[in-house]
Amino acid sequence: MSESTATSTFDTLDDLPPEQRVLVRLDLNSPIVDGEPQDNRRFERHAKTVRELAEAGHRVVLLAHQGRPGRDDFVSLSGHAEILASHLGRDVGFVADTYGTTAIDAIEGLGGGEILLLENTRMCDDELPEEDPETKAETEFVRALAPHFDAYVNDAYSAAHRSHASLVGFPLVLPAYAGRVMETEYEANTAIAAKEFDGRVTMVVGGTKATDVIDVMNNLGTTVDDFLLGGIAGELFLRAAGHPVGFDLDPDADLYDSQWEANHAVVEAMLDECGDQITLATDLAYEDEDGERAEIDVDAIEEKDVSFLDVGTDTAEGYADVVRDSEAVFVKGALGVFEDERFSVGTVTVLEAIAETDCFSVVGGGDTSRAIGMYGMDEANFGHVSIAGGAYIRALTGQPLAGVEALKRD
């Protein structure tokens, strides 16, 4: 089994000299409700890195982004500082500035073990355009902040697919280290590209972003033995296999039709060329006239006149059997609308099967991983629950991540 470990790839916090002024990039990008950030796994995970640095007596200055300019989720990080403080049990100072004099004064006033969060990096013009690291290192943002620090720590694996100043500029001008989240996410998420498994490798594919997962499947055919399909992608594959499903019933909804247009040629080719690796649902679940969960065999569907919201119980149990026989299982996307308990059977049956066995497992995607806590499963029973979505998908297909590449030891 060949493996690229974080410690063989990066300098880590274990290599950091004492009493440093440390600039730390986190990914605190969160759902925003009524203008307020919602607590989530990202805070809990990053708190571990921040606590370790503060307890070691370093002066800790945090950089993070929230949302995208022009969107409702593009807000200040002041609320994020409070949530992070609640996870740390320590004060987290905040300044509504990133590299101006207010920020620099606050940085210079920091004592050992103290923590300061700077304002949303995407409020700086230099942050966002995707440019190469050398260009980003030349920006005013990087040039103004870097001289106030001894070291840069990148903990933001889930944002590392972006070539933004705070992710790729600083590691060129400061000694750079991987934080604890970066280390664990890197090892788990690159495993499928870097590891060789002797036994069966299974990937559970569902959710709504069919275009993303179909691309992943198309790139992983030689690594993955069995793809178990559900969600929107599953229905698109059933359509390609000749079943009268996989289109939008409501013309205003856009879950199926445009993704079918974009992907049907690839899906048809995959069924042709590697159909024996792809398992499709044999039954599906829907809401009946009484509001109850009902199921139908796929072969009995003559016409789609209801929305299919989960795989059926037989399919779920068949998928769980495959999982129990696997050496490694990777999950991307839920098999049904698990947020509604009636349609959680597919997702929960498969996740519980993973939790019961000692296979190597990674559950990725911010939405899908929420099912673990929601249905009382213990995160400790999974190999890794990733806080990354886009970065996880790219890592699964072996694509390099700009922020990770910039951080690698020379």
Ligand SMILES: Nc1ncnc2c1ncn2[C@@H]1O[C@H](COP(=O)(O)OP(=O)(O)O)[C@@H](O)[C@H]1O
């Ligand atoms: N048949 C379906 N119809 C509508 N939504 C579905 C269906 N199956 C799964 N989903 C939804 O997919 C979501 C998770 O997938 P997605 O957002 O693509 O992935 P991620 O976990 O990467 O954020 C869940 O919130 C679930 O409700």
Ligand SMILES: O=C(OP(=O)(O)O)[C@H](O)COP(=O)(O)O
């Ligand atoms: O939340 C993130 O990505 P994700 O939703 O793919 O996990 C990252 O913070 C990147 O954010 P972006 O997709 O606005 O660049």
